[in-house]
Amino acid sequence: MTAKKSLKFLISAGPTREPIDPIRYISNYSTGYLGYEMVLAAKKRGHRVVLVSGPTAFKKPAGIKSIDVITAKDMLKALKDNIKWADCLIMTAAVSDFRPKKAQLKKIKKDTQKTTLQLVKNPDILKSLKPYKKGKIFIGFALETHNLYENAKKKLKSKGLDIIVANKKGSKSACFGETDNTYYIIDNSFNSNILKDKSKSYLSQYLIDKSFKVWYNLYK
Numbered sequence: 001m002t003a004k005k006s007l008k009f010l011i012s013a014g015p016t017r018e019p020i021d022p023i024r025y026i027s028n029y030s031t032g033y034l035g036y037e038m039v040l041a042a043k044k045r046g047h048r049v050v051l052v053s054g055p056t057a058f059k060k061p062a063g064i065k066s067i068d069v070i071t072a073k074d075m076l077k078a079l080k081d082n083i084k085w086a087d088c089l090i091m092t093a094a095v096s097d098f099r100p101k102k103a104q105l106k107k108i109k110k111d112t113q114k115t116t117l118q119l120v121k122n123p124d125i126l127k128s129l130k131p132y133k134k135g136k137i138f139i140g141f142a143l144e145t146h147n148l149y150e151n152a153k154k155k156l157k158s159k160g161l162d163i164i165v166a167n168k169k170g171s172k173s174a175c176f177g178e179t180d181n182t183y184y185i186i187d188n189s190f191n192s193n194i195l196k197d198k199s200k201s202y203l204s205q206y207l208i209d210k211s212f213k214v215w216y217n218l219y220k
């Protein structure tokens with residue numbers, strides 16, 4: 001059997017939005033930039049890509065299948081539908097951990113007496129996809145404000161990842177959008193590599209190449 005030269009990457013990007021009513025939602029500051037850079041980096045190396053994207057302002061990269069989603073539940077479904085196809089899942093999406101218990105069908109008016117929003121937990125997408133992991137590599141991200149290493153290592157283990165990319169959201173370091181940042185790439189033996197002050201484009205190419213090496217060593 002000849003060795004594979006390219007892989008199939010399933011990449012999630014952007015935020016999810018969880019509706020409160022037809023006008024409002026809960027979300028986060030994710031722009032989707034990292035996920036779209038990841039798609040370009042994979043394409044540049046000749047890999048095949050399916051993109052599952054929450055709402056972003058970016059144009060869909062040409063020549064790949066992309067699926068638009070809004071909520072975390074939509075994102076989970078789209079990823080489940082495509083996970084069997086993939087060799088490598090890269091979960092850059094900033095999934096909303098909570099959603100309003102009930103999205104109101106009509107706009108909530110400001111003279112309402114009920115001013116408390118009841119939230120329920122969304123599924124953890126990476127954990128939900130664990131049963132499909134055999135023969136694949138999973139990569140996740142951890143954006144933390146404190147205890148960066150400890151939190152990232154816990155996520156790496158609890159989500160069954162091969163690699164986690166940790167970075168810190170401090171008051172100075174901007175993590176959303178196009179600015180450079182410092183990334184800690186941690187593998188499942190807790191070996192880590194630091195990429196200091198690198199662009200998301202640099203990080204993306206590094207991770208795509210690393211994924212290929214890890215996949216090749218495990219499953220070739």
Ligand code: CTP
Nearest residue numbers: 091092093095097123124125126140141142143
């Ligand atoms: N993630 C996921 N499903 C969720 C939340 C996050 O699959 N419901 C993924 C993200 O795409 C990311 C990784 O898990 O790759 C870590 O996400 P992060 O938001 O840092 O961590 P959480 O698991 O949400 O934990 P916490 O918010 O408590 O830090």
